[in-house]
Amino acid sequence: MIVFLQSLMSGVLIGGVYALIGIGLTIIFGVMRVINFAHGDILMIGMYLTYFLFSVFGIDPFLSVAICIPVMFAFGALTQKFFINRMLGALPQNQILLTIGLGLIMSNTIMLLFTSDYKILTTSYSSGSVDLAGISVSQPLAISFFITAAITAALYWFLMKTDIGQAIRATAQDREAAQLMGINVRWTSILAFGIGSALAGTAGALISPTYYIFPQVGSAFTLKAFVITVLGGMGSIVGATLGGIIIGVTESMSAVYISSGWKEVVVYVLFLLVLLFKPSGLMGTSRM
């Protein structure tokens, strides 16, 4: 029983970070109708930014989230403004190629700057844990989960309650109608890509104390983000949150009860089953 609760707990905690990655991808998809294949690479840049801030200035990885959010927002917004906005209305496959290309440029630039060596960011609490009613909870995962929850709540409030957040949702629901309301959809696209990048970068910062950091780490996360988003239903924020936690728990459970080498297999089998029986995803009907 303790083992079950233990793995459930760590699954939920890592699932929170996965959710953040998935929400970023789903917001970009909702507004742009483009799958961002550079999503994992943006996360990787967030990891390196955190590593850089830690190794040069000694800034704690969790504190660096406060720097990561604005920097990665600006990075994403500029990428949208100068590259992706030029491709609005182009064929979908061309837009996909563009994001793949941008991702390659990002990972190769990082390789040039930091070499392809694996980096580890070790903090005093990297392997620390707290005891919670007999269940031991990894300290960095617990902190990152709370940061994730706070960011998700703030984002939800922003999208539901503010004029600009509603304009982003309106663009996602009907781009043409949004234009007829006087919403500048190029501008909401820039915002959406900025927010999506900030979320991916923040997720990168949050996992940097527990993951290896290397330039190609992004591709695995792009794939994971895609699975999370499709599982939850493309464009649905609630779906992405749910999808992230489901993937986190599935990974952690199968690592404990089957073998850690098989956890990816279980995740993809689950993914295929959802696609088979509910092709639009768990929250498929509802968009942003």
Place this chain on the structure above:
Amino acid sequence: MLKIDKLNFSYGDLKVLWDIDLEVHAGEIVTVVGSNGAGKSTTLKNISRLVRPTSGTLTFGGADLTRLESHEVVELGVVQVPEGRKIFPEMTVTENLRMGSFIKSARGDREANIERVFTLFPRLRERHKQLGGTMSGGEQQMLAIARGLMTNPKLLLLDEPSLGLAPLLVKSIFETITEINRQGVTVLLVEQNVYQSLRIAHRAYVLETGRVVLTGTGEELLGNEHVRKAFLGM
């Protein structure tokens, strides 16, 4: 107020509009009638800058519309209620209305305008918490018009507001359009319901295969031999 001069437009190789000349004066209800595919909606899309014309000039109050983006046309006061209503399906009635007052000049009047459209369409007040996508066609049409009014339009472009509505609702939608015009909003109405539109319009244009073939006052066209034969089945 609105002046269109020699507007030509093609979808790829298919030419849809041929030298359209059209004018709307302040305070009028002007209607553009014609059958399906005559180019009525395309004309409105050109005004709202959702598509780019091949040639021709479009001006509103002296401003050259062809230099503007869609959202800038809205800021000038030219607001379109699109065909098929295009309600935001995952937003409530109130949220849809709030989006109607997104532009800065309309934001200050938001609460007053919500009250105004609730008076015009009491049904929307009852349904203010319902999601747009779950409403009936008639209710969505009311919401679409109400959302357009939230923007404080000088010129309201209505694209097929009666499409797919029950006959009783059609009558009340046309009454509402007259009422909106009486409150000082100029209206450019595009319709397939030729009889009802000509009845409420000050002036009208008849479009056939992308060309203006007839123009005159609503009454003149109601009495016109060609219109009676082609559209009214008389």
